[in-house]
Amino acid sequence: MSRLFAALILTIWGSAALAQDFSGLARVDATQSRIEDSRTGAVLSLSLSQGVPWRAYTLDAPARLVLDFREVQWDGLRADDFDRADAASQVRFGGFRPGWSRMVIDLSQPMTVAQAEMRILPDSGAAMLKLDMAQATPEEFAARSGAPRDPRWDLPAPSLSDAAPPRPMGEGPVIVVLDPGHGGIDPGAEHDGITEKDLMLTFARELRDVLRRAGGFDVVLTRDDDRFVSLERRVALAHEMRAHVFLSLHADALAQGQAHGATVHVLDDEASDAATRLLAERHDRDDLLSGVDLNGQDDVVAGILMDLARQETEPRTERLARSLVGGLQAAGGPVNRRPLRRGAFSVLKAADIPSVLIEVGFLSSPRDAENLKDPDWRLGIARGIRDGLVQWVADDLARAGLRRQ
Incomplete structure (x- = not known):
């Protein structure tokens, strides 16, 4: 799909459109925009106040149509x-990264783009984007789907070749990367008008302030505003910042409504209880729904090196998680009756950085939801995380001489 559809979009744009100097932001007129069933599939019509560069492609598992725009x-x-x-079946839209917007449409059946065009009205400059979707077999849809790689649209391919190793613990401040979950097009859980993405950004800023006041910590956020950051990019940022520790912050919701209290999750591809498995699938699915391809294969040498790094990192991560649980309990929590859990979270897969995912609480729990909205309660939890980190740093430094150099 990527080669075929990239060629299609380049034809639709044309060199003149690419060179056109659009100014300001294009606004969407929802009253003139719709998705309609057709005899052969479906038709998407999107009304914009002005023409903008755009592209569209489909992605599989789950089937979805992705549209990227400049300044919508x-x-x-x-x-x-x-x-x-x-x-x-579902529509999402929002900021993807600064200056770029994304719309994602979940498809109830496999459909490919049969025809696409953006018409510009010469008198007003308004634009109408129209895509005709045609039904396809699952095999045909999978074969024609994929995210195109285009330097005009995408960030540079991540490269770790220039990443320096972290400064040893004890030689200066401990670098902590805080990762407020979700953002931009991906709101995360929602409850009573509050979204997980906004709540965790607020909490990450509060926790950053608490850690800075404690001294001995340099704190970096993977996002400091309402933008989408892919799971892969969050991990890459931790490497770029030469992080000593990575904390991903969430306040999720489970349909069963049975989860209560804070939990701390460590990476384990095998051991995963039902609740943790659902959370891991939900977090990774959010990334997929936003059109990010996380697939990648490590070569044999890289795989061996990462396995060696994990031999050192995994016990440190385990101690980090237990120390954080202790800090949360001492702060009054509440914590889940099984506060330490394991699961296959993609955002925790940095082989050389102790990384944990903290569910500060669950928006699906009325008690947790009320706590999460309380600034004083969040401050207590932030202090509990601080105390857990301080204890872990001291313990890790004491054990440094025992690790393989």
Whole structure:
């Protein structure tokens, strides 16, 4: 799909469109935008106040249509504002990274893009984007799907060749990377008008302040505003910052509604209880729904080196998690009755950085939701995490001489 559809979009854009100097932000007119069933599949019509560079492609597992735009304003719009047919089960849109916007449509059946064009009205400059989708077999859809790689749209491919190793612990401040979950197009869990992405960004800033006041910590956030950051990029940022520790912060929701209290998760591809498995699938699915391809194969040598690094990192991560649980308990929690859990979270897969995922609470729990909205309660939890980190740093430094150099 990537080669075929990249060629299609380049034809649609044309060199003149690429060179056109669009100014300001394009606004979406939801009243003139819709997704309709058609005899052969579906038709997407998107009305914009002006023409902008754009591209579209499909992704598999789950089946979805992804549209990227340069400078589109979504403020004030809701997914329910768009009339949609049976062909579209869900619509998402929002910021992808600064200056770029994304719309993701979950498809109820495999459909490929048969025709696509953006028409510009010469008198007003307004634009209408129209995509005709045609039904396809699962095999045909999978074969034609994939994210195109284009330097005009994508960030440079991540490279770790220039990344220096972390400064040894004890030689200067401990570098902590805080990762407020979700962001931009991906709101995370939602409850009573509050989104997980906003709540965790607020908490990450509060925790950053608590750690800085404690002394001995340099703190970096993977995002400091409402933007989408892929799971892969979050891990890459930790490497770029030469982090000593990585904390991913969440306040999720489980449909069963049975999860209560804080939990700390460490990476384990095998041991995963049902709740942790659901959370891991949810977090990774959020990334997939935003059109990010996390697939990649390590060669044999890189795999061996990472396995060696994990032999040193895993016991340190285990002690980090237990120390954080202790800090949360001492702060009054509440913590889950099984506070330490293991699962296959992609965001924890840095082989050389102790990394944990903290579910500060669950928005699906009424008690936790009320706690999470309370600034005083969050401050207590931030102090508990601080105390757990301080204890872990002291313990890790004491054990440094025992580790293989």
